[in-house]
Each structure stands twice: as C-alpha cells, then as structure tokens.
Amino acid sequence: MKQFIDWDVAVGTAKTLMPAGPAIDGRQAARIIEGLRIAGGQGLVEAEKISLLSSTAPSQTLVVDRAGWAKAVSQNFAAMLPDGIDAPGAVPLVAGAELGAVLAVLGTRVLGQFDPFVGPRLLLNAPTITQLRGELNLNAKDFYLWIATHEQTHRLQFEHAPWIPGVMKQTLAEVFEPLRGTTHSINDLGSKLKAMKSEVSELTSIMSVLEGHAMVVMNDVKSIGTIKTIRRRFEARGENRSALATLVGKLLGMEAKALQYKRGAKFVRHLVDEMGYEGFNTIFSERELFPSAKELDHPERWLARTR
Structure with missing residues (x-):
C-alpha cells in the first residue's frame, strides 16, 4: 500500500515553484x-460578535x-484523505508533483486558512x-482584521458543527473506494469522480455555505473604517476561495469556481436578513439542516423545509 499523494514531493514542488514574496527588511517583517x-x-472577537x-x-x-x-x-489535506489507498507505480510521485504545482499557484493567492x-x-x-495589500493600496490594519475575521468565522463554524470534518472525510472515503488501484493522477481521479454527483453535490453545498457565511460575517464588521474600499478593490481582483475548497475541488473534479461561494453568500445573506444570525445558526446543529444543491439557490425552499 502506498499513499495516493507523495506529500514530500508536493511540498518540495510547491517550494520550488513559488516565489518567496515581496522583498522587505527585518523590521518591516x-x-x-x-x-x-x-x-x-x-478577528475572533469580531466574528463572535457578529455571528x-x-x-x-x-x-x-x-503567521507563516x-x-x-x-x-x-499539505498536512491538513493529508489528514482528510482515507487511509490505505492503493496507489500503483509512480502515481504518488505524479500526484504529488501535480498537487505541488497547484499549491505553488495557491500560495501566491490564498491569504489565510483555518x-x-x-x-x-x-x-x-x-x-x-x-x-496583495500593496497591490490594492489598502490600510494594513483594516485589511488584516478583515481577513482574520473571515478565517476565525471558519473556526466558529467547525466548533459549532463538529460533524463537518467527519462528513468531509466520509465523503472522500466513499469516492475513493471504487477507485483503489485504478487511478493514475489527480486529473484522472477528477474525471472519474464527475459521475459521482450525490457525494460531490453534498460536499459542494457544505463548503459553499461555510465560505458564504464567512464572507457575510467579514463584510458585516462595523469597526473596519475602510471596509467599502477593501470590498470594492478585492472584488475587482476577481476569484478568491480557500485552499481547502480549491484542493478538494481539484481532487473531486468539481468546478470549484468563485460562483459557488457567491451562491453560498447569497443564501446566507438572505437567511440572515430573514431570521437574523441567531436564527441562522441553527443550521450548524445537524447535517440534515444544511441545504441541498437546489436549496442553495432557493433559500425559501430551505426555510419551508426546516421551519
């Protein structure tokens, strides 16, 4: 038995391909x-106050x-995957190099990760x-708090819905099981999993709600004086999603585009406006209370089912 992904190769490839970042002196750092x-x-204080x-x-x-x-x-993602995946031949090396290339790109885009x-x-x-702060000419203190509030909202989500990591691992185990010993790369795995619509659909809905909820909370922070400027310039930058969401999307063959998380934010915003954060928070208590893919675009259907 081999691991499906050689994590040392993944991390090594990412380090090799990623630029170090802006040149700054020790005092600035x-x-x-x-x-x-x-x-x-x-950010935790703000996330708790708003959510x-x-x-x-x-x-x-x-701070890394x-x-x-x-x-x-890589450590986080490795902990998500099922144990004992039979990976033939050079698959772990190939998959590690592929994932490392993905990480190299993400490392220049993703700001934070819970x-x-x-x-x-x-x-x-x-x-x-x-x-990014320099490119968008943003107030550093405000931008840092905006990012931290988003990520600390994820902390609160997982704490109040401890079943979510289990569902993620369970789903990955279910989609991997029929592919043991037959998969030759991450892209190959993704193409085979596109037909597994029910498992992928649930995981997509869960992650869309988590990202959407964090987006809504971070944009409701009243103490960030330049929040309108941050939002306008950040949104003009284009697509943004978490490393976890992107890596799962890559592995499962999901088209994990920004649109998914805009759908999640629209769903959450509708419900928060309708029932307040306290009412919305019931969603974290049970797996069955998370929306289906259809309900994600029609929050009124979710309300009808859960009320």
Missing part, C-alpha cells in the same frame, strides 16, 4: 507579523511564509497578504 497576530485575536457564535476551544494562530503555508496545508484537521489552527500567509 516584524511589524507585519505582529500586526497579523493581533488581527488574529481581534453570535462563541468559541471555547483553544486554537493557534500561525509561503513555504510554511504549503507544508501546513485548519480543522491538524491543530486546530489559523494560518495567515504573510507574504501573500503583504503583496
């Missing part, structure tokens, strides 16, 4: 790291460089945050 650490704590969810579980906040981010995300499988811990990708 220290200020950025300290600012991000402070934002991590403040009306509270946290009691300990969690780390790690791009190489550290790639390693941490890791529910290893930790739990919050990762803030300092070089990419710094680069």
Whole structure:
C-alpha cells in the first residue's frame, strides 16, 4: 500500500515553484507579523460578535511564509484523505508533483486558512497578504482584521458543527473506494469522480455555505473604517476561495469556481436578513439542516423545509 499523494514531493514542488514574496527588511517583517497576530485575536472577537457564535476551544494562530503555508496545508489535506489507498507505480510521485504545482499557484493567492484537521489552527500567509495589500493600496490594519475575521468565522463554524470534518472525510472515503488501484493522477481521479454527483453535490453545498457565511460575517464588521474600499478593490481582483475548497475541488473534479461561494453568500445573506444570525445558526446543529444543491439557490425552499 502506498499513499495516493507523495506529500514530500508536493511540498518540495510547491517550494520550488513559488516565489518567496515581496522583498522587505527585518523590521518591516516584524511589524507585519505582529500586526497579523493581533488581527488574529481581534478577528475572533469580531466574528463572535457578529455571528453570535462563541468559541471555547483553544486554537493557534500561525503567521507563516509561503513555504510554511504549503507544508501546513499539505498536512491538513493529508489528514482528510482515507487511509490505505492503493496507489500503483509512480502515481504518488505524479500526484504529488501535480498537487505541488497547484499549491505553488495557491500560495501566491490564498491569504489565510483555518485548519480543522491538524491543530486546530489559523494560518495567515504573510507574504501573500503583504503583496496583495500593496497591490490594492489598502490600510494594513483594516485589511488584516478583515481577513482574520473571515478565517476565525471558519473556526466558529467547525466548533459549532463538529460533524463537518467527519462528513468531509466520509465523503472522500466513499469516492475513493471504487477507485483503489485504478487511478493514475489527480486529473484522472477528477474525471472519474464527475459521475459521482450525490457525494460531490453534498460536499459542494457544505463548503459553499461555510465560505458564504464567512464572507457575510467579514463584510458585516462595523469597526473596519475602510471596509467599502477593501470590498470594492478585492472584488475587482476577481476569484478568491480557500485552499481547502480549491484542493478538494481539484481532487473531486468539481468546478470549484468563485460562483459557488457567491451562491453560498447569497443564501446566507438572505437567511440572515430573514431570521437574523441567531436564527441562522441553527443550521450548524445537524447535517440534515444544511441545504441541498437546489436549496442553495432557493433559500425559501430551505426555510419551508426546516421551519
């Protein structure tokens, strides 16, 4: 038995292909790291205040460089996959190189990541945050808090819906089982899984709601004076989604486009406007309360089913 993905190859490939990030001196780096650490704590306060969810579980906040981010995300993703996947021949090396190439691209785009499988811990990708803040000419303190609030909302989601990581792992196990020993690359795996609509559909809906909820919460922060500027410039930048969402989408052959998470945000915004955050929060209590793919586009159907 071999692992489907050679994680050392994945991380090594990502480190080789990723640029290090903006050139800054040690004093600047220290200020950025300290600012991000402070934002991590403040982001949890804002996420709790807005979402009306509270946290009691300990969690780390790690400010990392791009190489550290790639390693941490690989550890998170490895913990999601089922054990004992029979990967023939050079499949682990090929899959590791493919995934490493994906991580290399994501490492220059993804700003933060909450890791529910290893930790739990919050990762803030300092070089990419710094680069984007400069490109968009944003207020650093406000931008850091905006990002941290989004990621800390994910922390609250997983804490109040501890069944979600189990569903993710269960779904991946179900879709991998019939493919043992027959898959030759990540792309091959994705093409074979496109027909497995029910498993992929549920996971897509779950992740769309999680991302959509975090987007709605972060955009409701009242203490960020420049939030309208941040939102306008960030949205003009185009597509943004978490590393976890992108990696699962790549592995499952899902077309994990920004549209999915806009659907999730629209669903959450409708329900929060209709019933408030406290009413919306019942969704985290049971797996059956998450929307189907059809309900994601028609929140009134979800209301009719759950009320």
